[in-house]
Amino acid sequence: MNGKVCIVTGGNTGIGRETARGLAQRGAKVVLACRDMGRAEAARDDIAGTTGSKDVEVIALDLGSKASIRAFGERFRATHERLDVLVNNAGAWLGSRGTTGDGLEATFGVNHVGTWLLTQELLPLLKKSAPSRIVVLSSALHYRGRMDWDDLQFERRKYSTTAAYNQSKLANVLFTKALARRLEGTGVTVNAVHPGVVATDLMRDYPKLLVKLFHLFLLTPEQGAACSLHVATAPELGGVTGEYFEKSRIKPAATAALDEAAQERLWALTEALAT
Template sequence: MKLGVQALKLVLYSLKYAAGGVCLSTARLDGKTALITGANCGIGRETALDLASRGARVILACRDIEKGEETAAEIRRRVGGAQVEVRELDLADTCSIRAFAQRFLREVNHLHILINNAGVMMCPYMKTADGFEMHLGVNHLGHFLLTYLLIGLLKRSAPARVVVVSSLAHYFGWIRFHDLHSQGSYNSGLAYCQSKLANVLFTRELSHRLTGSNVTVNTLHPGTVRSELVRHSTVMSLLFTLFSMFLKTPREGAQTSIYCAVAEELHSISGKHFSDCAPASIAPQGRCDETARKLWDVSCELLGIEWD
């Protein structure tokens, strides 16, 4: 009997631990505009729902318009008077990113919150429309270009925030400058980790460049979340199914994204990393300014842009 009670306590403790931190901010976002990539499912959808409930105009940037519209309709049903829009964006195609930004800048006057949320994980070797390895192309380069195209609007709308969804996986990543696109060898897990480290390094360098602009940028680890992200890996899908009770729900996984987007105490905090709505450590390779600057320069070269 005692053993059963102890086992139950362990399960309950594990579930509480897995749920992680909760954003306690009650900040309103009336009159504010937020843009969230990959917001048609998972933590992106939950983040959009929360920001809409705070009064923000929320724009869902999705590759799958049909799913995006379904999400927008659900948010409108759950939040009376919700201002939700859906716009097409394929982060695996720089032409799509540029077209999206061009229309966005023409039709939207302010942008206060940009959440770079979309991502791919452990997919088989594929290239984007521009020939980039898929993880690096979508998770890093796609968001790099999107942020570049919208940074002027963010500055004009300041105070503003950029939130970058990274992962604890950045600890296991290295920027392989000699083979960024994994043409010499490919491991889906390592490619994912490299892209998540790139998120952290991008945030580090961007925060330096935004000094004095009243635009902040922070990165976060959402936790291990039950989502569609592992669909490309049979092993990970099986593990996620077996241990689903210990994983975060999308709503729980969205809490740190929401925290970084709205928490009043972060109004001047930039270049930091968060997990469970609290500051978190960054891997040594994610704290190297030289690597961050080099990756920045290489990214600009690959994308054909100049970002001073």
């Protein structure tokens, strides 16, 4: 990975932080794309200290804000000539229904729409830098996901945190499949990954005691980063695209994620929401 430039969204904590650390250990220049700049700078210092890397950078990014995403893209393109790996790691699992600054239901807005828009912003540079890779963090919960096409943002039905999260993770795989088709022949690959059930800040809005108990049974963030790092860096995966990975191995995605009509329907809807 020497000389390669990588972006990790949500790189200030949990799986993202350990993914960024792993990329830095392998010699890559790493950009932490984060909303909380204080925590991001602390993560940068930690990663630099443990890896000896002088190439860890922080750029502000709020995936719940289209303006922030576009500003990030503009700044990154202005200051970097290449992008070899984009790890769409950041995500949210909220304890109650909320909205982004743009008025989108927050789980869907951050986990899917924000990820979709950021990837579009960076695609020209990824294509210019090919061979390059995009890694999208989904979840095994996408198998339980259902796209409610009439109410994707829970504006009419009763809000369920689990249903919202599962739907967003299914959307991640639908997006990965649709994007892989669009990138055929460009040298840019895109794959979705399940990191495992990991002790992270994802459930930070839940009661602290519940989170502590839950964390007793989970993987460490370092273990959770292993699959992302494998898909981002393994030489043998250079031509692999449009796949879903668990435990660093390809696994068939949910039947709902394989529906090409659904992939294209979501793409068109997302395109409209992201404008």
